[in-house]
Amino acid sequence: MPLLDKRASVLSHILTLVILLANMLLPKTGVAQETLDIGLLIANKSQRSAYHQLAVQFEKAYPNITINYIVQDDKHYKHAIDTWLQQETGPDVLYWQAGNRLKKMAASNLIEPLDTLWLEQRWGEDFPLDIQHTLRYNQRIYALPYAFYQWGIYYKKSLFSSLNLSVPETWDAFLEVCAALKQKGINPIVIGGKDSWSVAAWFDYLNLRINGLDFHQQLMNGAIPYTDKRVVQVFNTWKKLIDLKYVVFTVDNKNWQEALPYIYHDIAGMTLLGTFAKHHISNLRSDDIGFFRFPQLKSHMPLYEETPIEVFMIPKNAQHKESARLFLTFVGQHKVQTKLNLALGYDSPYLYATAHRLYPVDSSAPVGQRHGVIAQYFDRDTHKAMSLKGIEIMAEFLTTADVSRATSELEKARLRAFSQAP
Template sequence: MSSNEDRPAHGILRPGFDRRTLLKTLGVGAVGAAGIPLLAACTGGAAPGASASASTSLTFGSGSSDDVPKAAYKAVTDAFTAKSKIKVTTNVVPHNDFQNKIATYLQGSPDDAFTWFAGYRMQYYAGKGLLAPVDDVWEKVGANYSDAMKKASTGPDGKMYFVPNYNYPWGFFYRKSVWADKGYEVPTTFDALKTLCAKMKSDGLIPIEFTDKDGWPAMGTFDYINMRLNGYQFHMDLTAHKESWDQKKVSDVFDTWKALLPYQNPGALGMTWQDGAINMGKKKSGMFLLGSFVTQQYTDKTILDDIDFFPFPEIAMEGQDAVEAPIDGLLLSKKGGNNQGARDFLAFMGTPEGQDAYAKVDPSNIATAKGADTSAFSPLTKKCAETIANAKSISQFFDRDALPAMATNVMIPALQGFIKDGSIDVKNLESQAKALYAAQ
């Protein structure tokens, strides 16, 4: 796991502090920390404890701050308002700020509805009582979703909390024209991937475009190598801390990864994924391990039509059966649960009509509702959809499958240190994991 303003407590903005400045000065929030209402605070919805009532307006917090998804969600809110006559006020926050400050946001003055992720990272906040269940919404839209989508949308108490909008696979993306010119072939094994990397480097390319300024992109490489080496179930058990970090299986992941470090962009820690997409677009790099949202960066149809992808190669077990395919969608804050208009908005998002409105603007992702229009799918989108559909196991992404504090406070600095000098302390990872998971 993406990606767009803040106020101090009590909603009073002090002179000299704009919202963006304040965000930069505050540390990462955690559930249980002081409830400074970060991100866009807003009004709308009934008082806490009231039953959901009819409403003519709602507020929508969005971490989809890049131009394409931002415009896509505007298309959704416009379509919803045209149909329901309910006004939606959208508060867009930079993606990484939204993700890193979500705990304090939900404990402060959150929007009624907001963008978020399925799986453990949703379940965690549901378990803390910070979300409103939406079983009534699922009674209306449940038939539009697969059992896997329903499972990913269910909270620890068995209630429904999440309405999926789209998902997208992670894999290696590349420009077909570069590969055709150089005679490269898609690698299906890790040895073949290393051989290809060596050839690309000798051809003057950055073999693997790699960017980790924002901290989370490197998690995708860890996830894939772990699943390919140790299997999907081990990976999920590790992220849930049912397996320990200080064992050979985990050390083997990093030892295997070391073989790729010489082929990854040496400037990775100073680059965002958007920077990497620009490099690939300019044919400076051979491939880029990222989600299909990478194509949002290409407004030139010539480049867009030149993009292809392949799944992460096989290493030791389960072939390429496991796919990293995070699910994005909408949640209701606890306050938002009292606003019937917000519930209606989530129900609209769970229909083919709502998801088609989004997909017409952002075709890089794959609608999750049955009946959504697939007629305009590009060959690349069709391949992405088939990869997800054929997967035997689907992971959400480390920062969604693991405890939030483990992902943000432990894994990001650990991976960035590894990228910098190839060293990792798995005993330290286990020590921190023990403390964090025991405290939740």
């Protein structure tokens, strides 16, 4: 055989071996490698770690897809998401929040309806109807719920025990607890005022307990004036707490996290927060910090609850929609949700992921199966402009207790906000 022919034969064998080796190393699915861009709102290190582990799990299941998180804090994310959705191309999956905020995006045709995916995965059997209700617009469903947290009142167990105080279930009992704490020189309630937003939980709960969910949702949608006598009743009830000096509002110097030591050190008896606070409660104190649902004001009124729901959605301008659906399918598994929420400090909305006790002291209060028994939160349920101005007015109310001024200013804010585009 001529020398050139021998060299050609050797090169051919080498090339064949290279091709065989490459085929062995390539993913066997035959799908080209791609990057899935996912927008995330992350508030702390534990959340960052939780989502990192989710990406590792997903990439192990789908080795042809790489997760690229686009991470923002709360303030910047809510600005960025509007930009992303309006661009010609945007991220493939976005974190967002159920309720009014999600439905506004669906109404603007900015996100993909997911009815087919829900049918394929039979998620209608896996998630409570009241949670599904928060994801629907015009009878179509637009997101996958993967986490929720509850709101209630944190207190120090050993303090209540030392004063022979029981967890109050009614508003009258709650006022009695406040009076007993005040008599011992302990501020009954502390509200972190630096960022102000947690103030709205008091308004939401008082309105839900006094006027019910239907009225609350109409108010959030701008259909009822804040000068309505039923809203005035809410502020009058709130005013009583302020007039009796049951509330400490930390104004500029403390946020809700920095107000938690008020509870540890018996400076204050109670604070109203979401269960996201669990990650911020000192490990040395966690066994001594209890949690109970917001008390009942009217015996005939159902106990509607603040239950903010976290979701993933697919933008209309996503570039990898099939891979995005794979990601949602993966996150829609109950084992994945359970593991993720354990790290986040939240609960999974999946029916089989957790015991679903909204309130540890009340085993009879599971996430409901009926339509519309939960609210999201003031800033999630109403117009953005109304939320921003409304929280500012409510924070001011804690220092003035001026019902007339608060309701008239809120009404002005409602008229401005709902005359604007969404």
